[in-house]
Amino acid sequence: MKTEPGTYSWEDLVKDKKTVWDGVRNFQARNNIMAMKKGDMVFIYHSNVGKDIVGIAKITKEHFPDPTAEDWAVVEIAPVKKLKKSITLADIKATKKLANMVLVKNSRLSVQPVKEAEFDFIVKMSQE
DNA sequence: GCCAACGTTGGC
DNA sequence: GCCAACGTTGGC
Numbered sequence: 001m002k003t004e005p006g007t008y009s010w011e012d013l014v015k016d017k018k019t020v021w022d023g024v025r026n027f028q029a030r031n032n033i034m035a036m037k038k039g040d041m042v043f044i045y046h047s048n049v050g051k052d053i054v055g056i057a058k059i060t061k062e063h064f065p066d067p068t069a070e071d072w073a074v075v076e077i078a079p080v081k082k083l084k085k086s087i088t089l090a091d092i093k094a095t096k097k098l099a100n101m102v103l104v105k106n107s108r109l110s111v112q113p114v115k116e117a118e119f120d121f122i123v124k125m126s127q128e
Numbered sequence: 129g130c131c132a133a134c135g136t137t138g139g140c
Numbered sequence: 141g142c143c144a145a146c147g148t149t150g151g152c
Binding site: 002047051089107 | 150151
Binding site for chain 2: 026027028106107108109
């Protein structure tokens with residue numbers, strides 16, 4: 001899940017303990033929101049500023065209608081942990097195994113699917 | 129600040 | 141249903 005740190009950052013999420021991920025106004029992104037299950041892990045990515053995956057959050061409430069716009073959907077997430085070392089877009093592009101990530105292929109999509117192998121690999125990279 | 133990529137809108 | 145025009149996102 002992408003966010004501009006100037007608007008809502010990982011640090012804000014940690015401070016809030018949990019948040020409703022609203023404001024999604026794209027059908028593809030909405031589909032991805034709806035596909036998320038309680039307990040699923042998600043990466044939080046800072047777009048524009050940093051351009052890096054900074055932490056892991058989890059779904060604490062499955063999708064329900066966006067309180068700010070009925071036709072759209074939101075999930076509630078809570079922070080799990082910050083990555084020891086954030087993984088930048090440049091890191092991802094430079095890593096063959098990750099070069100096919102949606103983040104690279106379709107960077108504008110605000111809620112993206114991450115493959116299990118990609119997830120695990122990024123977690124591993126972040127610990128080195 | 130620029131611009132490519134993408135999504136949406138609206139005229140036909 | 142097509143496509144041009146426009147707006148937005150986000151990397152550089």
